[in-house]
Amino acid sequence: MSESHNLFGLQDLRKKLSEHGYKMTPQRKEILKIFVEHPDSHHMSAEDVYNILRENESEIGLATVYRALVLLNKLGILVQLDFGDGCARYELNTTDPNTHHHHHLICLKCKKVIEFEEDLLEDLEYDIATKSGFEIINHEVKFFGYCKECQAQK
Amino acid sequence: MSESHNLFGLQDLRKKLSEHGYKMTPQRKEILKIFVEHPDSHHMSAEDVYNILRENESEIGLATVYRALVLLNKLGILVQLDFGDGCARYELNTTDPNTHHHHHLICLKCKKVIEFEEDLLEDLEYDIATKSGFEIINHEVKFFGYCKECQAQK
DNA sequence: TTTTCTGCAAACGATTTGCATACAC
DNA sequence: GTGTATGCAAATCGTTTGCAGAAAA
Secondary structure, rough: HHHHOOOOOOHHHHHHHOOOOOOOOOOOOOOHHHHOOOOOOOOOOOHHHHHHHHHOOOOOOOOHHHHHHHHHHHHOEEEEEEEOOOOOOOEEOOOOOOOOOOEEEEOOOOOEEEEEEEOOOHHHHHHHHHHHEEEEEEEEEEEEEEOHHHHHHO | HHHHHHOOOOHHHHHHHHHHOOOOOHHHHHHHHHHOOOOOOOOOOHHHHHHHHHHOOOOHHHHHHHHHHHHHOOOOEEEEEEEOOOEEEEEOOOOOOOOOEEEEEEEEOOOOOEEEEEEEEHHHHHHHHHHOOOEEEEEEEEEEEOHHHHHHHO
16 A cells, blocks of 8 residues: 555645645645655754755745744644754654654764664653643653764763 | 752852852852742743843843853753743752753643653663663653643643 | 735844953952 | 953844745635
8 A cells, every 4th residue: 555655645745734724735745755755864954954955956945844844743744853952853753643752862972863762651651640630642752871982982 | 057958059159160160250149049049930041030130130131141051051050951942941950960850741731841750761771771872871851741720621 | 716825035032152341360 | 460251232043924926726
């Protein structure tokens, strides 16, 4: 199935857009395409996306990129990330609604961001819910430290 | 002992400053005092601190506040926090170096920030260290959801 | 044809910085 | 005295917004 090999294809985009009263435009299409076609270069900022567009001879304006990222995030197609480097970053939302997403290991030296797929926070969340009555929808975990490479040169 | 009742007194400030080649100034003293004297109003932004200063008839400039906060953070006297509300926030560093700090529960509706004192991440950190070779220095955990009060009105 | 979208440039808010003066050491 | 700190205003950076024209539906 095409759906399983490409979770957020353009048909999905069109559907999600019209469901919420938005229109399908070549700009939105192209911006989403960048995320789909760059699965390796995660964590792209608006500026990153804009630069790739300009490399591709695309005439999409920066404001349009910002607006598209906010929208795709609202539609659940992209997830917004914050690594404390002063700009919002995004990645394709590949998690199904029932699972939480991966954690990030941020190297204090080389600023590299490593993904870590594991979620051991269920116990902690249950604990919080019972103790404080807080209903947890999502969580964000960042670990700061030194990656293998930087440990050597420390 | 005065030290136990006031972890970061002015003597500590003076010492930490001179240790690193900085000077003790009335401005830095006064800014730290605000954090010490407002233990309840945590998570203050530069603007918050500046407003309190102006209430106190203090003539300290906003740029000085920013510079002091950055410095006090660097000296380990303050801890910088980020709740995704577009500005850096700070609180007194009351944790000893061997323990991690508390977590934050951020209400998606009223934006309230609740502190949660518990640290069950040791297992997870150990897991990450062994699996990825990443040396963890610190972590930051944020839980997003709905506080008791907002759950009712949802 | 109606409404939303785009691109540009201007506005924005948080933070930083250059510079002359003032102050801590 | 020497070097750092301050205060102000201007600069910066990421992001948002107003508006007139362009393009989906």
